[in-house]
Amino acid sequence: MCDHHEPKSIEGRKGARETQSQKKSTSEMKKAGLVFIPCPGIGHLVSIVEFAKRLIDRDDRFSITILVIKPPSSHPSIDSYTNSFSASYPLIQLIDLPQLHPPNSLELSNSHENYLTLYIESFKPHIKDVLGNLIGSTHSHPNSPRLVGLVLDFLCLSMIDVGNEFGLPSYLFLTSGAACLGLGLYIPTRHDRVSTEFSESDPEFLIPGFINPVPPRVLPSAVFNKDGGYAALLKLGKRLRDTKGIIVNTLLELESHAISSFCDDQTPPIYTVGPLIDVKGEAQNKLGSPWSHSKNNNIMKWLDDQDPLSVVFLCFGSMGIFGAPQLREIAQALERSAHGFLWSIRVPPTTTTQGKAENPEEMLPDGFIERTRGKGMVCGWAPQAEVLAHKAIGGFVSHCGWNSIMESLWNGVPLVTWPMYSEQQLNAFTMVRELGVAVEMRLDYRGGGFGGDVGTL
Incomplete structure (x- = not known):
């Protein structure tokens, strides 16, 4: 086992947090503010909102702001969801970022992943403005939550740079399972040896997090696209180790092999918080026409x-x-x-x-x-x-x-x-x-x- 950061579940941290909180004086109980930035798309938004709800339900000293980047194309279900959500959880604020012009359509034809990362990066000035306003509010209103960190979706990892400008640590929230994290970590390691994109004729790969060799046919198509998707995933994979921790929507009992394989000095701590499920179907009931x-x-x-x-x-x-x-x-x-x-x-x-x-x-x-x-x-x-x-x-x-x-x-x-x-x-x-x-x-x-x-x- 790796004692320096053994995999943790949200339940495993609850008792320690409560013990520590009992020692805090009233003056130290100020709310801690987090900013979540999900990828464009309703599935990512719903998943990260479920995580935010779980945090608030377990500790109401958190205050969470979710910055909503809408997809380049119209998606009315996102508007329906965000408009109907805020009243239910006052400690979670959803902020719609302005709609921006998408990258050139040629980028989309080359690679969906590269297209999205370019689109997300174009929001950096607006995200800086939001963070600046939140920090400014803390200075002008002493009772306002103190901003303590960013929680980023995978394609949003370029926002680590924005967090660094404000002295804020960044955490990855992975909407996929721990095995997919293995691929993200493997791409930069492999590139250091091979320096080229994957090929469908490659032999099966031994990827950390997987028990079995992984055939090329099950990999995302982006890894075969040198100038588009592969370059984007390589860049994002390198940023994984710049995070302060990786939060995964999975169960330790389900993916124990994958999670334990990331227990090393090179990988940030892994936190399992799943399954994040909208059991009552509240989110889906807000999505349909x-x-x-x-x-x-x-x-x-x-x-x-x-x-x-x-x-x-x-x-x-x-x-x-x-x-x-x-x-x-x-x-x-x-x-x-x-x-x-x-x-x-x-x-x-x-x-x-x-x-x-x-x-x-x-x-x-x-x-x-x-x-x-x-x-x-x-x-x-x-x-x-x-x-x-x-x-x-x-x-x-x-x-x-x-x-x-x-x-x-x-x-x-x-x-x-x-x-x-x-x-x-x-x-x-x-x-x-x-x-x-x-x-x-x-x-x-x-x-x-x-x-x-x-x-x-």
Whole structure:
């Protein structure tokens, strides 16, 4: 074991903190202010808000300000979420940063990761202004919280420089699991030896945090892009060791091998705080449109009528969008499987010339809805946390976003992995090969295919 910074959980620190707090005089009980900076995107925002809520619930001497960087494209669900949140937790303040012009679209075509890091870095002047105002408020109003640190999402690690300007320590909040942290730490180490991007023809890698050798096919596509994604991830990986600690949304019991492998003098202390789950589905209930909410009751009533463990839930996250041909293939597989299903389909909002979203049912095979009525249900949005907690759900086909994985494990729902982008393939590899808690989606040329994988649940 590494006594200098043995992995810690939030529960393990509670007793020590309470003992120390009892010794503090009243004058020393001033609130400590933290500034959280999540990546653009609703999934990252919800995850970091859940962490903020947990901190406040455990110690109300914290005051937390979350700086919301909105995605370059419109995302009304973020506005809906932020507008409805603040009244519930007065010690957590959400500040919308101004919308800025995104980088050149050529950067997006080269690499999504590099595009986002450039976009986030453009907010540095605005973040400096916010930090300056918060510190100034402390000087002018003695009862104001004293700003003590930054909590940064992975793609926001360039803000370490901003924190240093104000003498503030920075901590990483990792919305993915500890195994993904291993890749982030491995990229700079490997680059010192190889000095080039990854190749799909490379042999399997021995990456810290993984028990098994990792095949190139499960790595994020960015690591194969020399001038875009790889350069961005290399730069971010080097900044990991500049943080004062790494906070991971995972459980020590789940990823004990990964976490213990980072116990060395070169890696900042690791703190496990998971699972950060919106058990009541409060966040998701704030995200859907009024049309979505009207469908919510129909979904739950339909599930109430199904037998226990009889329904497979298919949901692929806020960015999990399939084209019509793929949707038809999935529909045919579901029909062949003869299993009950609840299928959440997202379509892009500009798929028609009028700029309105298509009805997902219109993209499915003729007669599919009628033939599967009673046995299956198709919806455009579903309250995922609430659905996964329902007794009728017997399996979950997921894109393997980490939040979705945590919700599935929390509710004891068997998982079929269908990773789509970013680190999701690595998450799927972790669940299937490393931990053995999921079934891998397979390509079956003999015709079983997806329907067969559903059957294994």
